[in-house]
Amino acid sequence: MSHELNMTRLLSERPRRAVLECGSDELIESVARLLEAGFRLALVGARHDEAVIEIVYLFVDGPPDQRIELRVLLDARQPRIPSIAHLNYSASRFEREMYDLFGVQPIGHPQLRRLVLHQHWPRGWHPMRHDAGPQPSMNADADAFPFAPVEGPGIYEIPVGPVHAGVIEPGHFRFWVLGETIVRMKARLWFVHKGIERLFEGRDLDFALNLAEKISGDSAVSHSLAFVQAVEEALGVEVGPRANELRAVLLELERLYNHVADVGALCNDVGFGLANARALTLRERLLTLNDSVTGHRLLRGGVHYGGATLRTLPTREELEDIATQFHELVALARSNSIVMDRFTGTGVLTIDQARDLGVLGVVARASGLHDDARVSQPFVELPASFHRVTRDVGDVLSRFEVRCDEVDVSLRLLADLVSREGPLDVRGDEVEIREGHGTGIAEGWRGAVVHRVHFGPGGILSRVKIVDPSFFAWPALPLALSDTIVPDFPLVNKSFNLSYAGNDL
Amino acid sequence: MNGLTHVLTQVLVALFQVAAVAVGGPLLLGLMRKVRSRLEGRAGAPIHQPLLDLRKLFAKQRMRPRDSSWVFGAGPVVLVATVVAVTAVSPLVSASPPLGQSSDFFAVVFVLLLGSVLLALSALDTGTAFGGMGSSRSMTIGALCEPALLVAILAMAIAARTSNLPALVRVGISHPAVIASPARILALASFLVVILAESGRLPVDNPSTHLELTMIHEAMVLEYSGADLGLIILGESMRLVFLLGLFVNLFVPWGVADRPGVLFVGLGLLALVAKVCAVGATIAVFEVFTAKLRLFRLPELLAGGFVLALLGALTAVVR
Numbered sequence: 001m002s003h004e005l006n007m008t009r010l011l012s013e014r015p016r017r018a019v020l021e022c023g024s025d026e027l028i029e030s031v032a033r034l035l036e037a038g039f040r041l042a043l044v045g046a047r048h049d050e051a052v053i054e055i056v057y058l059f060v061d062g063p064p065d066q067r068i069e070l071r072v073l074l075d076a077r078q079p080r081i082p083s084i085a086h087l088n089y090s091a092s093r094f095e096r097e098m099y100d101l102f103g104v105q106p107i108g109h110p111q112l113r114r115l116v117l118h119q120h121w122p123r124g125w126h127p128m129r130h131d132a133g134p135q136p137s138m139n140a141d142a143d144a145f146p147f148a149p150v151e152g153p154g155i156y157e158i159p160v161g162p163v164h165a166g167v168i169e170p171g172h173f174r175f176w177v178l179g180e181t182i183v184r185m186k187a188r189l190w191f192v193h194k195g196i197e198r199l200f201e202g203r204d205l206d207f208a209l210n211l212a213e214k215i216s217g218d219s220a221v222s223h224s225l226a227f228v229q230a231v232e233e234a235l236g237v238e239v240g241p242r243a244n245e246l247r248a249v250l251l252e253l254e255r256l257y258n259h260v261a262d263v264g265a266l267c268n269d270v271g272f273g274l275a276n277a278r279a280l281t282l283r284e285r286l287l288t289l290n291d292s293v294t295g296h297r298l299l300r301g302g303v304h305y306g307g308a309t310l311r312t313l314p315t316r317e318e319l320e321d322i323a324t325q326f327h328e329l330v331a332l333a334r335s336n337s338i339v340m341d342r343f344t345g346t347g348v349l350t351i352d353q354a355r356d357l358g359v360l361g362v363v364a365r366a367s368g369l370h371d372d373a374r375v376s377q378p379f380v381e382l383p384a385s386f387h388r389v390t391r392d393v394g395d396v397l398s399r400f401e402v403r404c405d406e407v408d409v410s411l412r413l414l415a416d417l418v419s420r421e422g423p424l425d426v427r428g429d430e431v432e433i434r435e436g437h438g439t440g441i442a443e444g445w446r447g448a449v450v451h452r453v454h455f456g457p458g459g460i461l462s463r464v465k466i467v468d469p470s471f472f473a474w475p476a477l478p479l480a481l482s483d484t485i486v487p488d489f490p491l492v493n494k495s496f497n498l499s500y501a502g503n504d505l
Numbered sequence: 506m507n508g509l510t511h512v513l514t515q516v517l518v519a520l521f522q523v524a525a526v527a528v529g530g531p532l533l534l535g536l537m538r539k540v541r542s543r544l545e546g547r548a549g550a551p552i553h554q555p556l557l558d559l560r561k562l563f564a565k566q567r568m569r570p571r572d573s574s575w576v577f578g579a580g581p582v583v584l585v586a587t588v589v590a591v592t593a594v595s596p597l598v599s600a601s602p603p604l605g606q607s608s609d610f611f612a613v614v615f616v617l618l619l620g621s622v623l624l625a626l627s628a629l630d631t632g633t634a635f636g637g638m639g640s641s642r643s644m645t646i647g648a649l650c651e652p653a654l655l656v657a658i659l660a661m662a663i664a665a666r667t668s669n670l671p672a673l674v675r676v677g678i679s680h681p682a683v684i685a686s687p688a689r690i691l692a693l694a695s696f697l698v699v700i701l702a703e704s705g706r707l708p709v710d711n712p713s714t715h716l717e718l719t720m721i722h723e724a725m726v727l728e729y730s731g732a733d734l735g736l737i738i739l740g741e742s743m744r745l746v747f748l749l750g751l752f753v754n755l756f757v758p759w760g761v762a763d764r765p766g767v768l769f770v771g772l773g774l775l776a777l778v779a780k781v782c783a784v785g786a787t788i789a790v791f792e793v794f795t796a797k798l799r800l801f802r803l804p805e806l807l808a809g810g811f812v813l814a815l816l817g818a819l820t821a822v823v824r
Contacts, residue, residue, distance in 0.1 A: 158634040158718075165727075166715035180642075180800060269719075271711040271797030277545035338708060338796040486638070487800045490716035 010068065011037050017233075019069045024081055027057075030070055031084045031091075034059045039068065040371070041358065042441070042450045044094035045465030046102045048129045049456070053079045053102060056465075057091075058439060058452060062376030067439055074104065076129075083109040090358040090472055101128035116190050116504075119145060128198060150176035150184050158486065162191045169500035173489075180485040185478045192504040200453075200464035205231065205305060205431065208461055212451070213300045215466060216502035220296075221247075221254040222444025223466070223502075224303045226451040229379070230464075233438025234453050235431055237306050241380070243426040246308035248380040249417050250299055252410040253314075255445040257286040259403045259410075260326065262497055266400055267333050269491045270342040275333045282325050289314055306428015313418045323411045330404050343397035347492030349480040350394055359476045360469040361447020363496055366402045367394035373443035383416040385409075394480075399495040433459030446470060446499065468502030514765055515603035519593040522602065525774055526592045526750070530742030531555035533749075533785045540789035555742065562735030570631045570728050580627030581729065581736035587620035588743045596674040597750045598773040600763040605671040610658045613670060613751075617744065621647060621703070624737070628725035635717055639724025642800070646709065646721065649804055650699045653811040657699070660692040660817030661755070670751070677758035684756065691817030693756050698810035700752060702803075704745045707792040709803060719797070746781060753780035 007030055010018055022030055035041070039059035047054045057070040074081060083106035085092030095106040096115035103126040106112065117127075120138040127135070150157075155178055162170035170191040176183045196215060200208050212227035213220040225247055232239060264279020287297040293310050294302040302308055333339055349359070354367035364371060365388065372388045389405040391398035437454040447469030456462035477496055484492060535552035542549025569577055594608040602608060625644055628636035662668035664686055665676045677684045684690075702709045705722035714720060717727070726737050754761055760776025762769035798806060 156634070156637070158638065160634075160717060164715075165717050267796070269716065271707050271714070271795075273541070273713070274545050274793050277547060281546065336794075336796055338798055341802070342796065342799055485800060487719040489718050491719075 007033055014064075014066055016065060017067050019071055022070045022072050024072060024074070027070065027072055028082055028084055028087070031057065031087055034068060034070075035087060037061075039066075041088050041090055041094075042067075042448070043439070043452055043465060043467045044091060044098070045452055045463070046098045046104055046128070047454055047463040048076060048102060048131075049462070050130075051076050053104060055081060055098070055104065056452065057084075058450070060377065060441065060450075062373075063378065065377045067441075069439075079104040080107055081105070082107050085109050088358065089356060089475070093471070093475070100126070102126050103129060113146060116193055118190065127195060145188060147174055147186055148184075152178075154178055155183060162188075171500055175486060175489070177486055180487065182481050182484050182486060182489070185481050185489070187474060187477060189474065189500060190504045192500055194505070196505050197464050197466060200461055203461055205433070205461070208464070209304065215505070216468060216499045217298060218258055219254065219444045219446065219449065219468070219499065219502065220298050220300045221250045221303060222442045222446075222449040223451070223468075224300075225251060225442040226440040226444075226449045227453070227464070227466075228303050228305055229440030229442065230438045230451040230453040231305060231431075231440075233440065234436040234455055235434060235438070236436070237428055237431060239306060239379075239428065240426065242422040243307040243428070244380045245417050245420055245422065246310050246424065246426060247303055249310065249313065249414060250294070250302045250308065251442060251444070252414050252417070253286070253290055253293065254299055255410050256322075256407060256414075257283055257290065258445040259407045260286060260329075262403055262494070263329065263333070263400065263407075265494055265497075266343070266396070266491070267339060269494050270339050272333065272336055272339050275329060275336075275339075278329045278332065282322070282329060285322065285325075289318070304427070305431050307426035309427070310424045313424065314414065316415050316418060319411050319415050319418070323408065326404075326407055326411075333400075340397070342488075342491065343400055344395060345393075346396040346488050347480040347484055347495060348393065348395045349476055351392065353479050354394065354476065357476050357479070358472045360472050361443075362399060362402050362406070362445070363473050363476060364447065365390045366398035368392040371448070373441050373448040377441040377443075377448075380417075383413065385412045385416065396491055396495040435459060444469070446497070446502075447473070449502075466502075466505055468499055468505075470498040470500075470503040473498050474503055518599050518770065519603045521770065521774075522595070522597050522599070523589050523592050525598060525777070526588070526743050526746050527739065528556075529778065529781065530739060530744075530746045531559055533746050533781065534738075534742045536782060537785050537789040537792075540786050541793055544790065544793045555738070559735050559739060562730075562738070563732050565731035567731045567733060569733070570633075572632055573627075573630045573728075576623070576630040577627045577728075578733070580624045580630075581733045581740065583623040584620040584740035585736050585743070587616050588740050588747055591616050592743065592747050595747070595751060596671040596754055596761060597747070598762060598770055598777055600671055600675050600678070600758070600761045600773075601765075602671060606669070608670045610662065610668045610670050610673065611655070614654060614658065617747075618647075618651075620740065620744070624725060628728075631728045633728060635720070635724045635727050638718075639721060639727070642721045643725060646702055646803060646807070649807040650702050650810075653695050653807060653814045654699045656811065656818050657692040657695040657814035660688045660814060660821045663818060663821035664688040674754050674758045674761060675763065677755065678761070678763060684758070686820070688817045688821035689755070691813045691820065693752065695810045695814035695817065696752055696755075698806065698813070700745075700748045701788070702807060702810075704741065704748065706788060708795045708798045708806070711797045745785075749781050749784050750777055753777070753784055 006020055039061045042060045043058040045056050053074045053076045055072045059068045083095055095109055098104040100114055100116040122136045125136055126132055155176055158175040160173045162172045172188040174186045213224045215223040260279055261283045264276040267275035290299050291297045292312050349367045351368040354364050354369055370388055389402050391401055435455050435457055440451045442449050450467040452465045454463040480492055534555045539549045539552050591613045594602050594604045596602055625640040628640045665673050705712055710721040729737055762773035
């Protein structure tokens with residue numbers, strides 16, 4: 001009864017932060033009400049603590065930035081929880097992840113199969129439980145992945161990967177093809193699962209920040225910023241506006257070099273190497289700029305607890321020059337009719353599909369969804385020139401155009417940020433470590449990166465849960481491939497450009 | 506005595522043509538890559554890099570898939586052998602090559618086709634999905650190219666009243682008006698489209714891609730390594746030079762050695778090198794500014810080639 005009252009009050013008052021203790025039996029209804037009220041399920045994380053397993057469901061909405069956590073405590077000896085898979089697709093995958101790593105049994109899950117751990121991991125051994133013990137020996141049946149059979153006259157199967165002809169991360173793709181048309185595609189990931197969340201546990205803050213920068217190499221700022229924000233919230237550290245401006249500069253610089261590289265790579269995938277060569281030249285210029293700003297080409301070391309440190313800021317003239325160079329690149333790509341023909345209508349992800357799967361970032365905005373954590377969970381004041389870039393077709397061209405326009409918006413935002421006065425080195429007071437928990441959300445170039453940290457008694461870092469936007473977007477790739485031909489797959493895949501490291505963790 | 510000298514000269518000319526094409530093939534690849542690199546603002550590898558690559562590949566250990574049969578090993582050998590055979594008897598350096606009387610345009614095309622077919626079979630022989638995919642795509646393109654090519658040859662043959670290759674080249678030298686005829690021009694345009702498609706160049710296939718699923722030609726040879734791969738690269742590059750050599754000699758025959766003598770053969774080689782390099786560099790420039798067509802758009806391109814050839818044949822008939 002008390003829970004019922006709380007939920008009603010919560011939805012009318014809409015506080016910035018709230019934690020709601022929730023019994024197993026009340027979970028489904030609470031989740032349904034939050035989703036109905038427009039909240040997005042951003043994270044589901046479990047934590048093993050002696051006799052209990054704590055499950056946290058993080059719901060976010062904005063603007064204004066609101067984060068509501070539902071907390072359910074389970075008996076660690078037999079953890080069972082009602083599944084909310086029928087309410088939210090992403091939840092079904094979070095539940096499978098918890099089932100693999102913690103042995104939490106989601107009751108009523110429609111398709112409870114392994115997700116994170118491949119088939120050769122022994123049954124009943126859950127590596128994130130504190131009583132898991134040393135790693136037992138692996139089973140040999142590494143190939144026993146339950147691919148759904150696709151049968152019919154003329155259908156044949158193409159297995160691709162996990163080792164590819166180019167230097168890219170590992171993923172296995174299984175295609176069922178009729179002629180050249182893809183009937184069905186299934187991606188098998190988690191080949192680079194390295195237990196990175198567990199590596200955070202019990203470590204000091206310096207080590208943890210260093211690790212956060214390396215979760216996904218191309219998202220050093222997004223992940224370290226989300227992590228640092230989560231730690232600051234947990235420890236009650238206030239961050240001033242100047243530090244946040246410097247952090248925003250880093251976040252946009254990261255978006256720039258990645259989007260520019262993607263624009264070139266998309267052209268390269270349709271055999272237009274000229275545009276790629278131009279894009280790589282521009283990317284190199286941006287990496288050199290990054291190096292002068294932070295001392296690291298991939299922007300490591302700029303964000304730290306309580307502040308941020310930059311060496312220099314890009315000048316407005318340099319930003320304008322980069323914009324000119326980028327516009328030439330985009331004009332070159334657009335002037336090639338074969339390139340535009342290859343992009344147009346290829347790999348369509350409809351707005352309904354994107355919404356149903358909870359897709360975020362560039363992919364979602366190309367399908368017509370508006371969500372952008374820079375607006376919904378803002379940490380810096382945005383100029384009037386800032387706007388969210390969207391398209392409504394959801395094909396490769398839309399994702400290409402969203403990237404192109406976001407580069408422009410980023411450059412304008414940067415021009416505004418660098419014109420604000422203030423020091424380049426902002427350091428907070430010495431952080432006092434204590435018990436607590438917090439969340440951090442940063443709109444990286446792929447989409448919103450979410451971290452949740454928990455400090456146990458004595459201020460020991462006892463749990464870090466990481467959600468990369470790729471985790472939400474990977475299931476969308478097979479949907480976008482329906483009616484696509486096999487030779488267009490690499491192009492569609494590149495237009496999504498999802499992270500393997502960020503997904504596999 | 507005179508007969509023996511004649512035979513010896515002919516053998517020497519044949520060997521000379523094969524040697525020129527064998528060295529020229531990899532060098533042409535290197536040249537085309539160099540042109541592309543420079544236009545893209547990159548330094549690029551040296552022009553002789555493909556020759557160095559071949560030396561490396563031929564020194565490597567031979568690896569063959571466990572379940573493959575003799576077809577897999579025969580593919581590269583037959584590919585090179587067919588190109589060598591047609592090179593020896595075709596008017597590349599000399600307008601009077603050995604066995605010139607039997608050097609028929611139709612025969613040459615079908616001998617070359619033998620190499621392509623065996624390569625497609627050896628790709629199937631490995632039993633991998635990529636091999637099958639590459640073979641299927643390659644044969645589809647081949648099936649669309651052949652009609653255009655045959656009609657193009659027909660157009661030239663009708664106009665010159667012979668399908669004998671040396672005669673087709675010589676008629677260009679003695680009667681330049683034949684080259685300027687609509688039949689010859691349309692047929693050669695169609696021939697060029699077929700050359701681009703058959704040798705896996707843009708906009709049909711991207712020779713420098715690493716994306717397995719988009720490959721056509723590269724997908725067929727994914728399982729090859731070492732000397733086998735070296736033979737395939739050599740054979741493919743020789744075929745490109747051979748086809749381009751035929752193209753330029755049919756279009757701009759001047760410079761081809763039309764009488765015996767070391768001087769004329771030397772001049773013939775220089776002319777061939779200059780002409781093939783010019784066409785190869787032009788193709789490379791074209792490739793920089795184009796992109797790869799969607800697979801299902803290829804029939805439109807190749808149908809265009811067929812129409813050109815057909816128009817050529819029609820103008821030849823009604824003349």
